[in-house]
Amino acid sequence: MDELSRLRRAKEGDTAAFGELLAQYQDRIFNLCRYLLGNRQDAEDAAQDAFVKAFRGLKRFEPAASFSTWLYRIAVNTCHDYRRRFFLRSLLHAPDGESVLEGLPSPAPCPETAYAARESLEALRAALTALPVKLRLVIILKELEGLPYEDMAAVLEVSVGTVKSRLFRAREELKKKMRSQGTKQGPER
C-alpha cells in the first residue's frame, strides 16, 4: 500500500493504516524533537503528542499536500509548546542539568582520524547547542532531514526567502561559534 492509500484509509479512521504511516515517520519526527528539545524523554513525549495530534487532525488534512511537511509542522509547533512549558517550569524548579549536549553525535571510530573528528564533533555539538532555536531548526531541517527550501518554508510557515536568510545566518553563526571553540581549545596540531 502506498502513502496516499494509507492516508486515505487513515483519514477514514483506520488506525492500522495510521500505524503504518507512524512506522514510516517515527524516526524522523523523533530525531527532530530530540535535537530541538535536547533530551530523550521530552523528545519522546513531544513526538508522541505530535503523532496523536496528527491522527486527530487528519480529517482536516488535504492529501494533495505533503504529509511529511504537515507532520513536521505539527512536530515543530509541539516542540515550541514544550519549550514554552520548560520556561514556565524553570520558574518553579531548578534546572535538571540535562542539556542538548546529551547524546549528540558521538566521535567517529576510525583510529587515524578519531582525535580530529572528536574535536570537530565536540565543537559542532557546542556550536549547535549555543545556536538560537530558530536557527538550529533550519539547520536540522536542511542538514539532518534533507528538506528542500520549499518544504522548509511550508513547515515553518515562512517564505523561501526567509528560509534562505535564516540558513545563511545559521551557518554563519555555526562557523563563528566553531571557530571560537577552536580558539578556546588552542591552536591546531
Next chain:
Amino acid sequence: MKCAKVAKSLSPYVDGELGETERREVETHLAQCGRCAGELAEARRLQQLLSQAERFAAPPGFRAEVMARIDGRSSPGLSWSAVSGGMARAFVVVAAITAGVMSGSLLARGIAPPQKGAPLIETLGLEVFEALPPGSLGRAYLALTEERR
C-alpha cells in the same frame, strides 16, 4: 558578481538551490577568487561534519505507545496530573507571596501605626522592620536593602 553577493549565495549554492544563471555566476566568481573559494571549502566542511551528526531513532515501543494513546488505552505524554501538579505548585508560590505581602503589611501597621497628620513617606520607612526579631523575613529584607544602599 562581487564577493559580498557570492558570500550570501554560497549557502543556497551548496544546497543546490540556486537557479541556473546565478549558479554559473557564482562558479565563474569562485574560479577567480581564492577568498570565496576558501569560504566555499569551509561551507562544504561544515556540511560534511553535519552529515556525520547522529540520527536518533525512536525508542523501542514508541509506535505501540502512540497507538495505545490513539486507541484511548494510555494517557498523553504531558498528563493532566503533570499539568495540574505544575499549576498547584504555581498556585502555592503565588499564594505564599500574597500571604507574605499581606502579613508583612499587617505586621508593619501593628508595629508602627501611622500617626494622624504624619507624612505618608515616614509611615512607610524601613525602620518598621527593625522591631522584628532577628532571622525574620523583615530583618532579612532590611539587611538586603542595607547592602544595596
